[in-house]
Structure formats: structure tokens, C-alpha cells
Amino acid sequence: MSMESLTASAVPCNPASKTMRVMTSSSTSSSSSAFVRIPCSSGSLTRLKLMVINNTERTSVSCSALEPESKESSSENAVPEVLEFQPHSNMPVMPPEWREREEKRKAEEAMRNTQGITIRRRPPTGPPLHNVGPFQFKIQSEGNTPRNILEEIVWHKDCEIAQMKERTPLTALAKAMAGVAPTKDFVGTLKARAAETERPALIAEVKKASPSRGVIQQNFDPVVRIAQAYEKGGAACLSVLTDSKYFQGSFENLGLIHAAGVQCPLLCKEFIIDAWQIYKARVSGADAVLLIAAVLPDQDLTYMTKIAKALGMAALIEVHSKREMERVLGLSGVELIGINNRSLETFKVDINNTVDLLKGETGQTIHERGIVVVGESGLFTPEDIAVVQAAGVSAVLVGESLVKQDDPCAAIAGLYGKDISRKMNNEVTLPVA
Numbered sequence: 001m002s003m004e005s006l007t008a009s010a011v012p013c014n015p016a017s018k019t020m021r022v023m024t025s026s027s028t029s030s031s032s033s034a035f036v037r038i039p040c041s042s043g044s045l046t047r048l049k050l051m052v053i054n055n056t057e058r059t060s061v062s063c064s065a066l067e068p069e070s071k072e073s074s075s076e077n078a079v080p081e082v083l084e085f086q087p088h089s090n091m092p093v094m095p096p097e098w099r100e101r102e103e104k105r106k107a108e109e110a111m112r113n114t115q116g117i118t119i120r121r122r123p124p125t126g127p128p129l130h131n132v133g134p135f136q137f138k139i140q141s142e143g144n145t146p147r148n149i150l151e152e153i154v155w156h157k158d159c160e161i162a163q164m165k166e167r168t169p170l171t172a173l174a175k176a177m178a179g180v181a182p183t184k185d186f187v188g189t190l191k192a193r194a195a196e197t198e199r200p201a202l203i204a205e206v207k208k209a210s211p212s213r214g215v216i217q218q219n220f221d222p223v224v225r226i227a228q229a230y231e232k233g234g235a236a237c238l239s240v241l242t243d244s245k246y247f248q249g250s251f252e253n254l255g256l257i258h259a260a261g262v263q264c265p266l267l268c269k270e271f272i273i274d275a276w277q278i279y280k281a282r283v284s285g286a287d288a289v290l291l292i293a294a295v296l297p298d299q300d301l302t303y304m305t306k307i308a309k310a311l312g313m314a315a316l317i318e319v320h321s322k323r324e325m326e327r328v329l330g331l332s333g334v335e336l337i338g339i340n341n342r343s344l345e346t347f348k349v350d351i352n353n354t355v356d357l358l359k360g361e362t363g364q365t366i367h368e369r370g371i372v373v374v375g376e377s378g379l380f381t382p383e384d385i386a387v388v389q390a391a392g393v394s395a396v397l398v399g400e401s402l403v404k405q406d407d408p409c410a411a412i413a414g415l416y417g418k419d420i421s422r423k424m425n426n427e428v429t430l431p432v433a
């Protein structure tokens, strides 16, 4: 077995690491692994698994951090794969561009923290790559591992948007805008339907799957079986999930529903972190977009609401906690707030979240300002609808309980405990935005 020594550069996410010499076994073969040990800042050792993936000129090495070594396992005998590790004193410097980016990211992170936003945005280029001689590798650390599903989705979205922008730049979207029909009044429709039915207006969601529930409906035909059935059943508006990786949705579904001539205004249900997505939503036929307060700082919420309005769309700003509700009420131009009963971080669902967040002064302020509130998630029965209606919502957003049933149209009557469909001779004329 040949032995080859490699020199690693500094590992910025581990301040204690220095240039190190790592000896790996059979590093000339195309796939081999070795364990190396590097000291943590605390002085204890962290064991890393180093995987040589391909031994060409740009060989990459994946490197995953194992738990810090316990006293028992730190003996050479317990970890025979550890071959050699030697820190040297000549620590290479972090490249200046990376340091600049890192500083910017830290400043943004600090600003988010002051607003209580726990969801971190990944630096635009992702976590640093480390070089070990001809090898490049990433070390998993607290800083580059998502802490919950929402953070994972948002980080993935960042990469996805970069690719989508490359295929369709903003200029192309702006051009395509000329060919799309005028938007419909999302908020006006909710108000009108709530007044008509004396029940919260329904935003019915076209949702095939979710990270918490897996696939909800195998027989998923977004246009005919679902969207058109929802409209027939009396939905005021529709929500169409466009995230593909976690919800198996698509912008194509949104476009198809729009093109099929569905009259209900459409909400583009997406994890928006970049203004490009708002343009994409509009071009795909959306009349409203979702902005999540747990993800977007105040500045972004305000800026993106303005963009949505400038494009003729409404912005549904989603909150989950009291803190987020307070932040959103501190912004101007807010017309539509969604209270999510499901935590996107833990998946815990509690319909009393809507009740709690509308209690007292908050509910009063919302009422006085004429803001339309939507109760979101976990609504299954007429009793659930009654609970959130009594709390003060004028609309509800429902996915799972409708989409999982074979007849989504009949499911609406079941959910409301009454027929809320528009009558046949009652021609639908929707307000135009």
C-alpha cells in the first residue's frame, strides 16, 4: 500500500486548525478513505472522515466531521484508521474575497438576529472549500449544516434560484411579462366571498406532498381533478405550491392552472428569498405571492411587498409567532397576513396559534387597519373553521384535508359543513387588481 503525504491549507471554520500534514492510505486509488484528527478550539480532538472521491487532477475529498473524540476512543488502537496528523505553524491566510464575504454575511446575520430571525441565509458561494494539496473538501460544521427543515429548504432554494436565473435571467422574465393577462384582485376576492358566504373565504391549496406528510395524493392531476374541482366547490382563491424538491410542485403547474382558465385568483406558494421569484410567479400567472416572516427581514418584506404590488399582485405575509406578528404590524403597506398554525421548523401544528395571535390589542389593530387575516394549516372540520372564524380570520388556507380526498369539490362542503359553491346562475365576476 502506497502512502502519500498531503498538505492542507487552513480550515477557517475551525480556528484552531493549522496547516496540517495528513497521510492517507492508498490515496492513489480512485476511492479510499482515511480518518484524520484535528484539534478543536477547545483543545480536544475532532475526528474527520476523509473520503477521496476521485484521484484526477481536481480530485475532491469529502470530509465529514464526526463527534469530538471521547477519551476512550482517542487512543490509537480504537481508531486504527487515523494515520498521522501534525499541525504546523505556518498558517495560510484566508483569501481576502472570502473574508470580505464572510464579514458581510456576519453583518447580515447580526441584523437578522436583532429581528429574531433564526433562519440563516447561506453565504452566496456556500461554505468554504478547503484544499489539501490537489484535493478540495468541505468540512461539515455548525455553520454549514442546516438546523431545521425550513433552513434546509431556504439554502437549497438559494442554489436552485442561481440555476434558474442562469436559464432565465430577469430581463427575459420582464419581456415575458408583456404577454401575460392582467392580475385578479386576490384580497378583494377574499373579502367579497367572506361577505357572501358569512364564512371565512377559502384559499384551497394544490399540494401533492410536503416534508411533514410525504405524498398526500398519489393520483395528482393539478388542473382538472384538483384546481377546477376546488373552483366548482366554492374556493375563493387557489394556492399552488411551486417548490419541487420538498413539495413536488412546480411553476409549470401554476402556469397550467392559469392557462386552463380557472377564475379563482392564484397564490404562488413558494419560498421567496429573491425578487426574481416574484417576477417568475407573475409570468406563471400568479395574482399573489407568499412572503415568510421567519425567513425575510423587515427590509426584504417591505421591498418585496412593493415589487409584488408594482406587478399587480398581493403579498400574503406569513407569521407563526407573536414576535413575527409584531414585526409585520410595524411595516407599512401590509394588507394580508397569514397565521401559520404549523411551525415550519418543527412541523408542530396547533390551530390555537391563530386564536392566540389575534387576541387582545393585536386583533384590534388588525381589524382597525382593515388587514385581511388568513388562518393557515391543520384545518380539517367545520369546528376548526368555526374556531378560527371566531378568532377573527376572514379567510383560511387549506391543503391536506381537501387534497387527500378523492372528490376535492365535495370535500369543501364537508370542511365547511355546508355548500359554499357559487350558484350556477350567479355569474362570477371577479374584481380586477
Ligand SMILES: O=P(O)(O)OC[C@@H](O)[C@@H](O)c1c[nH]c2ccccc12
Pocket: 205, 207, 269, 270, 318, 340, 376, 377, 378, 379, 397, 398, 399, 400, 401
Ligand atoms: O395542508 P394544510 O395543513 O392544510 O396546510 C396548507 C398550508 O397552510 C401549508 O401548506 C403552508 C402554509 N404555509 C406554508 C409555507 C410553505 C409551504 C407550505 C405552507
